[in-house]
Structures are given as structure tokens and as C-alpha cells.
Amino acid sequence: MVLRRSLLLLRPLGSKSYPIRQPKFRHSYCVLNSDVIQRFLCNVCIQKSEVTAGIIIIGDEILKGLTKDTNSVFLCQRLREVGVEVQRISVIRDEIEAIAEEVATHSQKYSFVITSGGIGPTHDDLTFEGVAAAFNEQVYPHPILVNLCKEYFGKNLSCHAPAMKLAHIPSSAKLNFGEDKKTGKQTKFPLVSVKNVYVFPGVPTLLEGAFDVFQYLFSNPNLRKHYREMYIKKDEVSITPVLNAAVSKFKGKVMIGSYPALGHSYYRVRLTLESMVEEDIIAAHDYLLNCLPEGAVVAYDRNAVEKAGERVYELIEEEPSVDGAVKVIESCLKKYKMSEICLSFNGGKDCTALLHLIHACLKRHYPNSEERLHAVYIRDRIPFPQVESFIQESVKRYNLDLLILDGQMRTELQYMVMERPNIRAMFMGTRRSDPGGDTMDYFCLTDPDWPRVVRVLPLLNWRYNEVWNFLRHLSVPYCSLYDHGFTSLGSMDCSRPNPALQYVDEKGVVKYHPAYVLTDCGQERTSRH
Incomplete structure (x- = not known):
């Protein structure tokens, strides 16, 4: 094997930033095994990645704090997955000169430049003009984009209409078409690139969808990083x-x-x-x-939600309580349609464990389903901000279709049934130790003077410590109040840290152990009054 040639083959095309200096040898040819070459490349690439990227977020709304930038986080994560090291993220205003300057600088420094935002039809959408200025070019109406605009906005769209602004791109721009993963057909709308600059939309859902299609453009097949x-x-x-x-x-x-x-x-x-x-x-x-x-x-699993279907079912043979809960959930899923099922979710530990179990069952039995689990949150009189935040995080984490109601349980359930008349069964995190739980069964109809819904109680026979063992063993996210001594959550005016978990630290400050440390399950609700 010729070392020089091997290095050139291993070096990704188009890399400008850090050329590999060819070593000098007495002889032109030197035989090295792949491990030696890989270690040599590691020593070079560990300091300066061969394939780099600069991200430019464009938008006054970001700089003014009106919109939260999530695109840079997403892009960094996805580029890292394909072996591209992001070395700079810039956030700049909607101004041609600013865009041109940043694009020109990034284009010289990095293998790839990705811009986000500023490609709409309004006056402040100036990304294409800025990219063109960076390379001393002009924008012009690309015939393919003109036809796409007319097809989307109407055949009578004039060349001076605001929407036609979407068709004006730099003169040397390239239209990249990918394959739609759902249909297997070519994407209708292209990703525009100029040299090593790729222009993505600013709307997060559009950017993420586009990157899923065009990720192959940035893949670095020669960089095989190991990560732990x-x-x-x-x-x-x-x-x-x-x-x-x-x-x-x-x-x-x-x-x-x-x-x-x-x-x-x-x-x-x-x-x-x-x-x-x-x-x-x-x-x-x-x-x-x-x-x-x-x-x-x-031991912590940051992908606990994504792996729920796999990991929960692994516990079935080891934990009878998990096995029993899963069987109740599966029985409910067989009896009722997804549109007929709802989860009562208030952010507490029990319903959080139940939510994770249901999610696991759905992932296991309906992995390709796009139906969202209905959930209802009946807010307490004075809710904890931490509970409110956790519930919103859970909605995103588990893709819930959440209905938020204020008031008494009975009244709000009546309203829920009116809003969602298809609901026939409601999952609840009730356990035997809860008030009234000792008279219930896994499936039980509500009382005659309540809205007629079947209550489904998979955790009915679980104990306090079993709930926490489940959550902690699987790294399930839960409300942060439990880490500060709360063992049962209700309204702010009737819930406090559990006295049984109180201690004084070495500085004499009164603190509380986390809820999962409690050993006397009978004291679970002593923090409620």
C-alpha cells in the first residue's frame, strides 16, 4: 500500500481547512496495516477534524429573544452523528451585508456552511441575496423554482409577486433533490446550495425534515469515531x-x-x-x-423513552409487578381503540410510571402508529411551577395529546367527556394505598353520579418502593420536586417535603433526602395536609 495514496483516499473530498501534511520517507513506498493508518489519522483528527461545519442562524427574532433557537442544537447533534465537527455557530441579523460577510468567512474556514432562516417571501428574508453577495453573484429566477411557486401558489402568479421571491437564488446555485423516506419518491422541493453553503429553512419542523432527507450530503464515510x-x-x-x-x-x-x-x-x-x-x-x-x-x-440511560418498548419488556420476567401492569395495559389496548383511551396525568410519580408503561406497550405492539395518546391534566388549585413544567416536558417527550382543565375532578371529567365523546376508558395511576384504592379493581366503572368511563388501574397492586424502583431502574424522567423531599404531590397549599426525609447537613442546614430514599411506605402521604 502506498502511504501517500492511502492518506489521500482517506481524506474526504472538498476538505479545505486542515490539509494533511505528507510525511517524508527515505523510500516512496511503505507498507502499513490499517490499524497503523487509523491511529495516525486519529492523532491528526483528534485535534483538527477533517470535516468541519459552521452554522449561521439568521433572524432578528432570535437576537431580540422573540424566538428560541433550537435549530443549532438539532444540527450539532445530527452533524456529529455523520462525522462532521461543528466548530462555530453564529447568530446574525437579517441584513444582506451581515449575511454576506459571515457566509464568505465561514466558506473559507469550514468544509460545510449551513444557514438557517431568511428564505421566505417577506422583505426581511434576505438569505439568498446575502449568499449571492458573499460570492459576488446576483440572484435570478430559477425556472424550476418558478414553476414550483406557480404550482404551489397558483398558475397566475406574476413574476413580481412576493411569493416569487422564493424562486430567486444565486446564479451559481445548485438544486439538490433527495428521496422522500415515506414515499420513496424524489422530493418535490429542493435544498439550495452554493459552493459549500447549504441554505435551510428557519422553521424547526421544516429544517429537521429537510435535514433527514439531505443528511447524506454531509456524511463523512472516512471518519469512524467511537463515542462513550x-x-x-x-x-x-x-x-x-x-x-x-x-x-x-x-x-x-x-x-x-x-x-x-x-x-x-x-x-x-x-x-x-x-x-x-x-x-x-x-x-x-x-x-x-x-x-x-x-x-x-x-448507570443512566439518556434514551430511556426511545428504548421503553425494549427495556420494559425485559423487566417482565424479573418483576412480577411490571408483568401484571403490562398485561392490564395490553388487555385495555385490545378492548378499546386508541381514540377511546385517555390517561389521567398530573405529573406525579405514579402516573409518570404508568405513562412510561403505556408508552412501552404502544411502542412494542404498534411501532409504526402515528396516533397520539390522549391525556387529561386536571390542574390543582395552586399548582407547583415544577409540576407544570414537567407536564409540558412530558407532552413533548411522549408526544401526548393533552387536554388541560381547571376545577373539581367530577366537573372537569364531565367537560372532558363532552369535549372528547369517544373516550370510554381512562388509565389512572391509583394504587391500593391511595384513598379509596382498597375497594377498586383493575377495571372498574365510575360511580353512577360520575361521567360513565371505565377506570383502568394497572398499578393498583404496586407499592411505593416498586414505583420508585421502576422509575430509577429505567432512568425515567420525573418531577424534580421528588428530589427535594416531596413524596406526594398536590396543591402548593397542602403539599410539603416529607418530615421523614429531613436531615441536617455538615453546615447545619436543614435539607431533605429524595423521595426514593423513603423506606417506611406508610409515611408516603404524611407530607399532605
Whole structure:
């Protein structure tokens, strides 16, 4: 194998930023195995990635704080997956000169430049004009885009109509068409690129959908990075000496990142390890595992929701309580349609465990279904802000169709039945230890003076500690109040941290252990009054 030729083949096309300097050898030919070449590339790429990207977020609304930028986070995550290192993110105003300057600079520095926003029909949508100015070009009406605009907005659309602005692109622009993953056909609308600059829409749903289609344009087949994460329940300061030693020991082989996670329920620091050589990353992982304090590393699954269908069903053989709950849920799903089922969800630990179980069953039995689970949240008199936030996070996390109601349970259920007359069964997180739970069964009709709905209670025979074992074992996200001594949540005026969990720290400050530490299940509701 010719080393020079091998390096050129391994180097991605179009890379400008960091050319590999060819080493000088006495002889022109040198035979090296693939592992040696991979290690050589690792030493180069670990410091300066061969394939890089700069992201430019365009929009006055971002700079004014009127809109939250989620596109840069999404792009960084997805580009990382395909071996592209994002080295800069810029947020700039809707101005041709600003766009042109940033695009021109990024285009020289990075392998790819991705812009987001500013390609609509209004006066402040100036991205195409800015990109054209960056390369001393003019915009012109591309025939294909003109026809697409007329097809979408109407055949009588004049060339001076505002909507026709979407068809005006830089003179050297290229139209990239991909394959629609749902239909298998060519996408109707293209992604516009100029040289190494790719122009994406600013609306998050549109950008994410477009990137899913055109991700192949940015893939780096030559960069095979290995990646691991470690989760530490110690604070960052206490583990700094070990981290410094690890960074020094594996310098040039493994990149180690440390990220504090203030207020996280499962860990306090997240460590990331990256390397192009699997043996190196394993060695670094083992080194940290051995050198960190005993018990500091915790098992945490950041993809708990995505893996719910797999991991919950793995527990069935080990945990009879999980097996029983799953059978009740599956029985309900067989008896009723999705449109006839609803979940009563108030952000508490029990209904959170139930939500995760239902989600797992749906993923297991209906993996391709796009139907959303109906849920209803009957808000307390004075709700905790933490509960409200957690419920909204859960809606996104589990893709819930949530109805929020204020008032008494009976009255609001009547309203819910009116709003959603198809609902025949309601999942509830009631357990035997709850008020009235000792007289119920897995399936029981509401009382005669209540709206006639079948209550489905999969957790009826679960105990307090079984709920927490389930949540913690699977890394299920839950309301943060439980980490501060609350064991049962209600209205702010009648809920407080559980006295049974109170302690005084070394500084004399009164604090509370998290809810899952409580051993006397009979004291679960002593914090409610």
C-alpha cells in the first residue's frame, strides 16, 4: 500500500481547512496495516477534524429573544452523528451585508456552511441575496423554482409577486433533490446550495425534515469515531484530579469532555469520550472507572423513552409487578381503540410510571402508529411551577395529546367527556394505598353520579418502593420536586417535603433526602395536609 495514496483516499473530498501534511520517507513506498493508518489519522483528527461545519442562524427574532433557537442544537447533534465537527455557530441579523460577510468567512474556514432562516417571501428574508453577495453573484429566477411557486401558489402568479421571491437564488446555485423516506419518491422541493453553503429553512419542523432527507450530503464515510458517555453522581470539583490525569494520559488519542448537570435527578456530571480507535476509548473508560471514587459512576440511560418498548419488556420476567401492569395495559389496548383511551396525568410519580408503561406497550405492539395518546391534566388549585413544567416536558417527550382543565375532578371529567365523546376508558395511576384504592379493581366503572368511563388501574397492586424502583431502574424522567423531599404531590397549599426525609447537613442546614430514599411506605402521604 502506498502511504501517500492511502492518506489521500482517506481524506474526504472538498476538505479545505486542515490539509494533511505528507510525511517524508527515505523510500516512496511503505507498507502499513490499517490499524497503523487509523491511529495516525486519529492523532491528526483528534485535534483538527477533517470535516468541519459552521452554522449561521439568521433572524432578528432570535437576537431580540422573540424566538428560541433550537435549530443549532438539532444540527450539532445530527452533524456529529455523520462525522462532521461543528466548530462555530453564529447568530446574525437579517441584513444582506451581515449575511454576506459571515457566509464568505465561514466558506473559507469550514468544509460545510449551513444557514438557517431568511428564505421566505417577506422583505426581511434576505438569505439568498446575502449568499449571492458573499460570492459576488446576483440572484435570478430559477425556472424550476418558478414553476414550483406557480404550482404551489397558483398558475397566475406574476413574476413580481412576493411569493416569487422564493424562486430567486444565486446564479451559481445548485438544486439538490433527495428521496422522500415515506414515499420513496424524489422530493418535490429542493435544498439550495452554493459552493459549500447549504441554505435551510428557519422553521424547526421544516429544517429537521429537510435535514433527514439531505443528511447524506454531509456524511463523512472516512471518519469512524467511537463515542462513550459516563455519568457521575459526584460534583465536578471532586473528580477534577482524576479527569486531569486521564486527559494527560490519553492526550492525542481520546477527547474527554466534562459537563456539569445541575439539578439532574440521576447524575451531577456527564463525561464524554471520543476516539477513532476503539481500543483507546475502552482503555480510557476503564481507567476512569478504576480511578474515580467507588460508586461515583452511575448507570443512566439518556434514551430511556426511545428504548421503553425494549427495556420494559425485559423487566417482565424479573418483576412480577411490571408483568401484571403490562398485561392490564395490553388487555385495555385490545378492548378499546386508541381514540377511546385517555390517561389521567398530573405529573406525579405514579402516573409518570404508568405513562412510561403505556408508552412501552404502544411502542412494542404498534411501532409504526402515528396516533397520539390522549391525556387529561386536571390542574390543582395552586399548582407547583415544577409540576407544570414537567407536564409540558412530558407532552413533548411522549408526544401526548393533552387536554388541560381547571376545577373539581367530577366537573372537569364531565367537560372532558363532552369535549372528547369517544373516550370510554381512562388509565389512572391509583394504587391500593391511595384513598379509596382498597375497594377498586383493575377495571372498574365510575360511580353512577360520575361521567360513565371505565377506570383502568394497572398499578393498583404496586407499592411505593416498586414505583420508585421502576422509575430509577429505567432512568425515567420525573418531577424534580421528588428530589427535594416531596413524596406526594398536590396543591402548593397542602403539599410539603416529607418530615421523614429531613436531615441536617455538615453546615447545619436543614435539607431533605429524595423521595426514593423513603423506606417506611406508610409515611408516603404524611407530607399532605
